[in-house]
Amino acid sequence: MGLRTFKGGIHPYDGKELSKSKPIKELLPEGELVFPLSQHIGAPATPIVSVGDGVLKGQKIADANGFVSSPVFSSVSGTVKAIEPRRTTTGDMVNSIIIESDGNFMEAGFTETEDVTKLSKDEIIGKIRDAGVVGMGGAGFPTHVKLSPKDPDKIDYIIANCAECEPYLTSDYRRMIEQPEKLVEGMKIILLLFPNATGCFGIEDNKPDCIERLTELTKDEPRMKVVPLMTKYPQGGERQLIHAVTGRDINSKMLPADAGCIVDNVETIVAIYNAVKLGKPLTNRIFTVTGDAVSDPRNFYISIGTNYRQLLDAAGGLKTDAKKLVAGGPMMGFALFGLDVPTTKTTSALLCMSKDEASAFEPTACINCGRCVEACPENLIPSRLSDFSKNGQKEEFERWYGLECVECGSCSYGCPARRPLAQAIKTMKKQILADKRKKK
Amino acid sequence: MSDLFNVTSSPHVRGRDDTQRIMLYVIISLLPATVFGIVNFGIKALILVLVTVASAVASEWIYCKIVKKKSTIGDLSAVVTGLLLALNLPSSLPWWVAVIGSAFAIIIVKELYGGLGQNFMNPALGARCFLLISFAGLMTDFSDYPGFADTFGGATPLATIKNGGSVDTMRMILGNIPGTIGETSMIALIIGAIFLILMGVIDLRIPGTYIVTFAVFALIFGGHGFDVQYLISEIAGGGLILGAFFMATDYVTSPITPMGKIVFGICLGILTGIFRIFGAGAEGVSYAIIFSNLLVPLIEKATIPRAFGVKREKSKKGGDGE
Numbered sequence: 001m002g003l004r005t006f007k008g009g010i011h012p013y014d015g016k017e018l019s020k021s022k023p024i025k026e027l028l029p030e031g032e033l034v035f036p037l038s039q040h041i042g043a044p045a046t047p048i049v050s051v052g053d054g055v056l057k058g059q060k061i062a063d064a065n066g067f068v069s070s071p072v073f074s075s076v077s078g079t080v081k082a083i084e085p086r087r088t089t090t091g092d093m094v095n096s097i098i099i100e101s102d103g104n105f106m107e108a109g110f111t112e113t114e115d116v117t118k119l120s121k122d123e124i125i126g127k128i129r130d131a132g133v134v135g136m137g138g139a140g141f142p143t144h145v146k147l148s149p150k151d152p153d154k155i156d157y158i159i160a161n162c163a164e165c166e167p168y169l170t171s172d173y174r175r176m177i178e179q180p181e182k183l184v185e186g187m188k189i190i191l192l193l194f195p196n197a198t199g200c201f202g203i204e205d206n207k208p209d210c211i212e213r214l215t216e217l218t219k220d221e222p223r224m225k226v227v228p229l230m231t232k233y234p235q236g237g238e239r240q241l242i243h244a245v246t247g248r249d250i251n252s253k254m255l256p257a258d259a260g261c262i263v264d265n266v267e268t269i270v271a272i273y274n275a276v277k278l279g280k281p282l283t284n285r286i287f288t289v290t291g292d293a294v295s296d297p298r299n300f301y302i303s304i305g306t307n308y309r310q311l312l313d314a315a316g317g318l319k320t321d322a323k324k325l326v327a328g329g330p331m332m333g334f335a336l337f338g339l340d341v342p343t344t345k346t347t348s349a350l351l352c353m354s355k356d357e358a359s360a361f362e363p364t365a366c367i368n369c370g371r372c373v374e375a376c377p378e379n380l381i382p383s384r385l386s387d388f389s390k391n392g393q394k395e396e397f398e399r400w401y402g403l404e405c406v407e408c409g410s411c412s413y414g415c416p417a418r419r420p421l422a423q424a425i426k427t428m429k430k431q432i433l434a435d436k437r438k439k440k
Numbered sequence: 441m442s443d444l445f446n447v448t449s450s451p452h453v454r455g456r457d458d459t460q461r462i463m464l465y466v467i468i469s470l471l472p473a474t475v476f477g478i479v480n481f482g483i484k485a486l487i488l489v490l491v492t493v494a495s496a497v498a499s500e501w502i503y504c505k506i507v508k509k510k511s512t513i514g515d516l517s518a519v520v521t522g523l524l525l526a527l528n529l530p531s532s533l534p535w536w537v538a539v540i541g542s543a544f545a546i547i548i549v550k551e552l553y554g555g556l557g558q559n560f561m562n563p564a565l566g567a568r569c570f571l572l573i574s575f576a577g578l579m580t581d582f583s584d585y586p587g588f589a590d591t592f593g594g595a596t597p598l599a600t601i602k603n604g605g606s607v608d609t610m611r612m613i614l615g616n617i618p619g620t621i622g623e624t625s626m627i628a629l630i631i632g633a634i635f636l637i638l639m640g641v642i643d644l645r646i647p648g649t650y651i652v653t654f655a656v657f658a659l660i661f662g663g664h665g666f667d668v669q670y671l672i673s674e675i676a677g678g679g680l681i682l683g684a685f686f687m688a689t690d691y692v693t694s695p696i697t698p699m700g701k702i703v704f705g706i707c708l709g710i711l712t713g714i715f716r717i718f719g720a721g722a723e724g725v726s727y728a729i730i731f732s733n734l735l736v737p738l739i740e741k742a743t744i745p746r747a748f749g750v751k752r753e754k755s756k757k758g759g760d761g762e
Contacts, residue, residue: 007748010455012453012455013453239748239749243748243749249748249749250749251747251748251749254749322445323445323446324445324446324448324452325445326450326452330450330451330452330453331450331451332450332451333450333452335445335447335448335449335450335452336445337447338444338445351452353452356446356448356452357452357453357454358446358448358449358450358452358453358454359446359448360454361454364512364515364556365555365556365557365558366557367459367517367556367557367692368557368691368692368694368696369462369691370691370696370698373697378747378748378749379745379746381696381744381745383696384696400744401744401746401747401750404747404748404749404750407450409450409451410451412454413451413453413454414455414457415454415455416455416457416458416459416461416462417458417557418454418458420448420449422449422450422451423449426449
């Protein structure tokens with residue numbers, strides 16, 4: 001039997017060897033930390049501190065504003081310096097709480113739960129919500145919402161997204177190598193919520209050591225199994241992962257829960273463990289600083305809110321001129337024009353590249369070669385969608401299923417004419433979705 | 441270190457192959473057949489190949505100059521067009537006819553419709569058909585083959601078969617037969633085709649369905665029953681292999697949808713069968729391909745693939761522009 005995977009996809013250079021052997025090192029932030037109030041999908045959090053207030057590490061500084069929202073916690077002890085809009089990794093100005101660290105890291109008190117199996121489902125979800133846990137793979141969807149589907153009994157798969165298919169990133173890999181117990185314990189907690197579910201760890205086969213460790217750890221867990229996956233981008237895409245693990249297909253109008261699945265990534269599951277078992281809010285995460293322009297690529301245990309410049313300095317700074325800095329991986333990450341942006345719950349890496357391939361090539365005429373079609377994991381015709389986007393043909397764009405695009409970038413990667421296909425498609429998608437919201 | 445870094449939309453990395461490299465692969469894949477043709481037909485064939493390629497590239501360069509467009513000869517697509525056209529010409533063709541063909545292919549079929557990627561018809565085949573009509577005698581004179589008269593009684597294998605004769609199978613597979621410069625050696629063409637498939641430039645959807653459909657058609661309507669010798673002659677004795685692997689697979693003029701490629705191959709097979717078996721001439725590949733090229737937009741419209749995870753559509757919405 002071949003390895004499980006999906007149709008389409010690409011095999012980019014993975015660059016993981018730069019940082020994969022570097023153990024996680026704790027990095028203590030200095031000076032000013034920035035906490036954007038919107039680090040998740042949904043309503044921005046509401047500040048509950050004022051300028052001049054003293055705060056402790058792990059203290060809630062902004063509260064969730066509604067069900068689909070998430071609170072924000074300080075990752076340091078110190079003083080609230082300002083509450084003002086600050087630039088984030090996506091380039092947007094987002095209202096943020098700025099805290100000056102006092103360097104002492106005084107923690108607020110946390111209550112550990114002796115036996116998590118004695119907690120009710122509502123208590124578990126409440127603890128996850130109150131700890132500010134959101135999808136830490138990039139999307140930032142509030143985890144307590146994801147874990148509250150209409151019919152929990154119909155969920156039969158909890159999928160741990162351990163694919164880490166983005167090139168260069170090694171944070172999930174280090175977590176799985178160094179602290180796989182936390183991942184397994186987190187999975188146990190999620191399984192308490194879904195009595196009919198099996199917990200599956202979907203891991204790409206370029207991480208055989210992780211597959212081995214987790215198989216060993218889960219051998220006495222009848223409700224868990226490790227599913228090795230083919231190494232291919234975007235294997236960790238939600239729809240592609242569900243297909244590979246369960247054979248079920250979902251589209252843009254469905255949620256994983258509609259196919260009986262809940263998908264959470266490695267860091268999120270560890271955050272669930274911290275929240276429910278240890279009572280600790282989400283204030284830290286694993287973060288990779290890597291790329292060919294970085295002196296000493298590394299994996300750090302960072303305090304959320306730390307400035308990117310400090311992370312780069314901790315990795316020895318740049319060894320050559322960098323052309324491009326990316327928050328996240330090279331396929332879906334955001335290019336940064338400067339380093340003065342904060343880390344958030346959803347950012348997993350800083351990638352510094354000495355070459356900028358995206359702008360190095362001049363786009364030429366489409367030769368209709370169909371490589372974008374072969375690469376598209378969503379079975380779309382990206383070259384046509386890109387034309388529809390350029391010509392403003394919204395109906396045609398929808399008729400050719402443009403809204404199903406998952407924005408993985410595989411089409412642009414493979415295009416021999418170097419056309420920015422994904423960019424054109426994303427732009428049109430945004431416009432159409434905005435139109436639809438207006439009509440409502 | 442500058443203060444500002446490049447900002448673009450993701451992805452931030454790109455694959456290795458660009459248009460020029462793909463065209464280079466196609467040129468390399470055509471070399472075995474080209475070399476074989478030169479060995480088979482002699483120095484005249486070499487000169488004709490060089491003249492055709494050079495005039496194709498020159499046509500594109502001159503056109504770009506005239507319309508004040510950045511020269512696009514660097515993408516090597518004009519070389520591919522010139523080479524394909526040359527392989528579709530008889531070695532005895534006067535050089536100036538080849539030059540007219542190249543100019544027609546590049547300027548009329550390709551550039552006037554917007555250049556690379558915009559033409560609706562394979563430029564080399566468009567030019568070949570233009571020459572076939574304009575210079576019918578010169579274009580169908582295959583007597584320039586050493587031993588033409590004694591071995592084949594003055595006809596190409598396909599013509600021989602059409603008139604009820606038969607041709608040695610081994611010679612057709614190796615290519616020691618009369619024909620256009622590049623079409624005769626099945627072995628040389630298949631070597632090139634395997635290279636293209638291995639390099640990921642083409643796949644078997646179009647050539648596979650094309651050849652299979654044609655074989656089935658010939659089996660049913662050929663009037664020879666299940667005659668292996670006849671089938672091999674039909675497949676190896678004319679332009680089918682060259683056409684199926686190198687011309688029908690032309691990206692620009694074939695459907696981009698995976699299912700469309702299969703429909704396209706079937707159309708080609710049926711049309712080639714009709715032209716060869718019921719038509720006046722022995723050949724039919726070139727006309728089948730340029731005719732099917734015209735069907736591509738229709739085929740694509742009818743074969744839009746359903747996106748991943750999308751079940752059948754409930755209703756036909758937006759069919760008439762809402």
